[in-house]
Structure formats: C-alpha cells, structure tokens
Amino acid sequence: MTSGKRLFFLVILLVLVLYVMRVTAFSRVEATPLEKTLVDVFATLEQVTTGLGRGIRDVVTFPLSLVNASRRAEELSDKVARLEGELQQAREYRLENERLKKLLDFKSGPAADSGLEVTAAAVIGRDPGNWFSTITINKGRAQGIKENMTVLTPRGLVGRVIATTDHTATVLLITDPRSAVSALVQDSRTPGMVEGTAGSAGSLRMIHIPNDMPTRPGQVVVTSGTKSIFTKGIPIGEITRVKRDPTGLFFEASVRPFVDFNRLEEVLVITGVHPPAL
C-alpha cells in the first residue's frame, strides 16, 4: 500500500471510529441483542472470577488478623454502618414530618416504614478503566430491574441503573463524572447538584449552591427528589469543604460520600416506592 493510500485509509478509519463513539454514547437507548447475549455470558465468568478473587483475598488477609476480633469488628462495623444509615434516614423523616406538621398541621408521630421496595444484588464487575465509575450487578430485567432505578446501600446512595440485560445491570456510580444528582443539604434544605469528579477517585462535589444559603463542613447532603429520577431523602455524603465557584455566583462544596465505593460488594436496587401514609 502506498503511503497516500495508507493515510487515506487511516483517516477514513479515524472518522468512522469517532462517529461510532458518538453513536454508542452513554445515552443510547438499547444495546443490540448480540451485545446483550455476550454480556450475559461474560457475566457468568465475571461472577466466578470475582468470587475466586474475594476468596483469595480473604485467605491472604486471614492470618494477618486475629480471627475472632476481626470477625467481631466486621460485624460491628456493618452494624454501625446500618445504624448510621438508619439514623440519617430517620433524621430525614423527622425533619420532613416536622415541616409538614408545622405547615399543614398534620399529625405528628414516628416515621412509618420507609416504603421502599428493594432487591438485593451482588457486584460482579467494574469498569476496567480509571476514568469512569460503573459496576455490573447480577440482577437484570428478569428480576424486575429497569433503567434509571435508584441503587443504594444501607450507608447511602450508590447510583442508578443505566443499562440492563436479562440477568445483569450496569450501574452508573454517583462518583462517575457523567453523574449528576439533584440534592439538598439535609438541615438547611439548601439545594444543589452533586456531581462525580473523576473516575475512581471516589469524591463528589456539590455545585450551584445559592450564595445566600449558609453551608458549612459537617452538614449532610441527601437526594432532593425534585424533578429527579432518584428517590427522595437518600443520604449521599457529608460536606468537607465549601468555596465560591469560579463565576462567583454560587458556592460549591466537596462532599465525602457515605458509601465506600472501593469496597462495594452488595447493593440494593429500589424497584418500587410506596410513600408512607401521612
């Protein structure tokens, strides 16, 4: 092939790839049946390898810790995580209840069950790179999982479902730079948008915080639910730093998520919401 022909071929290839990249962008509606089948087959392999990997990790780390102490600590830390999640949720309901009581003279009382219908799923795979943050879970359309369903753990918000096959689903984590969650500062009800920063770094930032709303480190951020696909009132994280954004019109805050995204093993997918009766 002459160098002219080769260059022509390369340019055509480049244009084609750039076009396909756009067409297969994040927002495309449906994967092809072949893709879905191959993903399901690969998912079985992923499940086995993930299990083996975790098994090996457990074997390697086992002698390094005192057996009972380690187990007990793990149980306690799970318990603390669960209770923390419940506490945040309870606080959210209490505040909501107080507001409603004050405004509409509704009866006060303990918050009823959260009214969320959830399905548990195991994490079987992750995005192979360092830029995006997605996980693959072992439940799909056959188990009632659909696009845009909210995914969480007892600690807080994880992300949302962006693609499904019959037996797997891909979840976009809130730390992904493509993710944006409509949020509120829990106690002051200050609105904002929580975005992922970069890849797997696991940090978040809350942007578009109005200038006149006081916000400070230590405050808890929850999902707002307003015009959002995320269920309302799920804890997201804690504000660690607040500064003025480059335009000077808003504040932006660094948010440390409650969920440890590097140690996600099981998640819950919200498949239905039944708001508690008031």
Add this chain to the structure above:
Amino acid sequence: MLGLLVLPGFLLLALLLQVTVVDLIHVKGVVPDLTFLLVVFYAFLRGQREGAFWGFVAGLMKDFITGNYFGLNALSTAVAGYLVGWSETRFYKDSSLVVMVLTFFATMVSQLIYYLLLVYLQIKIPPGVALVGVVLPSAMYNALLVPLFYRKFYRLYLKGWFKVGQF
C-alpha cells in the same frame, strides 16, 4: 494454529481479571491496566503495525465490556501500541527497566488521548484532576507492575508461544 489464539486468549483473561479482581489492588482508587501491559509488551517485541493492531483489538474488547463509546479505548490503546512499536528495533529486549520507562510514557500518551476524546464526547473533567488524579498515577502504577510480568512474557515469546499469531 493454536498460537493464533494465544494473544487474544491472554487479552481476554487480562480483561476478565481487570473487571473482577484488579479492583482489589487499587491504590487511592487507581487500578493498573493488565490489557494495556500486554499490548505494550507485544508491541515492543513485534513492532509498530502489530502494536497498533493489537492495541486496537484490546481497546475494542474493553469498549465492548464498558458498553459505551465504542472506539474510545480502541483508539487510545492503538496509538500507544504504535508508539511502543517504534522502539522495537531500538532497544534491547531483555531489560525490564526499558519496558518500564516505555510503559510509563505509553500510558501517559494513551491516557492523554483518552482525555481529549472525553472532551470530544463532552464529558467534563477538570484538566488538573485528570492529570493528577488519573493520568500520572495510572502511568506510574502500570510501570511499577512491569518487572512482575515482562520477563515471563518475554520468555514465552522466545519459546515461540505467539509465533503463528503474526499479523
């Protein structure tokens, strides 16, 4: 004929490990890229054409697993394979140190191209965060893993494992 399947087989295995267990060895959220290491090793031993080709194939496999932006990894890895392939006739093959340096720079270039393609796809990541949070650490992590794998790969290559897999 079997040799034709060795490199794709290795790439598939590396990809499987990449999406399942590699996350267990993350450092500050950054993981090494096993398929990329294979491409660098093969390109260093086989030259530009094969480096670019197998870089493209390996990247496409990764794009497929990601499920979006087909060509994003393919392009960035193909360029890295091509550049590493340039060094095929210029350096001694049995030095892990040389491959470490090559891997570091190849990852940097590949990740910077990836970043530019993200800009093209209108995915906003501040340049400072991209450089300090992803590009540099992943280049360092990939380079640090070279001594663990390169000599073994080179030995298999000398034994003729990849012989029929010529492009």
